[in-house]
Amino acid sequence: MTGKEDLFTPVHKGLRAMLYDLSSRLQTNDFADRDATAKLAIDLENDFAAAQSAGCILCAFAFHAEEEEAVVFPSSARAAQSLVSELIQDHHGLTRRETEIGRSMHELVQQPSSEARIAAGIRVNQLVNELIVAYLAHMNREETELVPVMREHFSDGEQAAMRGAIIAKFPREQLFALLGWMLPALNVSELSDLLGSLKGAAPPPLLKAVSDLCGSRVEPARWAEVRLRVGI
Numbered sequence: 001m002t003g004k005e006d007l008f009t010p011v012h013k014g015l016r017a018m019l020y021d022l023s024s025r026l027q028t029n030d031f032a033d034r035d036a037t038a039k040l041a042i043d044l045e046n047d048f049a050a051a052q053s054a055g056c057i058l059c060a061f062a063f064h065a066e067e068e069e070a071v072v073f074p075s076s077a078r079a080a081q082s083l084v085s086e087l088i089q090d091h092h093g094l095t096r097r098e099t100e101i102g103r104s105m106h107e108l109v110q111q112p113s114s115e116a117r118i119a120a121g122i123r124v125n126q127l128v129n130e131l132i133v134a135y136l137a138h139m140n141r142e143e144t145e146l147v148p149v150m151r152e153h154f155s156d157g158e159q160a161a162m163r164g165a166i167i168a169k170f171p172r173e174q175l176f177a178l179l180g181w182m183l184p185a186l187n188v189s190e191l192s193d194l195l196g197s198l199k200g201a202a203p204p205p206l207l208k209a210v211s212d213l214c215g216s217r218v219e220p221a222r223w224a225e226v227r228l229r230v231g232i
Ligand SMILES: [Fe+2]
Pocket: 064, 065, 068, 087, 091, 138, 142
């Protein structure tokens, strides 16, 4: 029996939106502009001293890998050991890239001259482009190879329980920071399924908080269609 659950693709859509946005901001940033560059550095890393901050882009990537390794991979490794060990190796490589990007950006903002920041900015762009290539390939592999394995070996209910365990561990502020990227990245059917399941099971304040977030982040026509379909 093969189910329909997919623990990876919805959150990956949010992460892809983050990667595309980061790429767009980096390649258009004026590194001579100290204030704009400092703002970009904060959004990327949110300072080494507070690297667990909710909106931090590099932190979101790190949390995602940690949750996969803590909740999903231990179960799936029994069915696909070599695939899972390769995906964990990918995570280590992605972490090394993310650390180097954070360090490079940290050094960049310390540069006193515009010329030095511009030169360092070219390098940061290249590092992020390399991260994006590796990250997109990794997520594709999880979706094309691991999702079918999960469907074959775990029921929809078992996978939904794994998702519940991940959500329960997430601090609320970080969860909503990630949802702020994920919700507008979903299509109308995915968003309707998600809101429909919340409507049936979640406490009303949580449904309201997610609905409010959709109202502010999802493209208005798509959100109107979701509300119609779900009846909220
Ligand atoms: Fe992963």
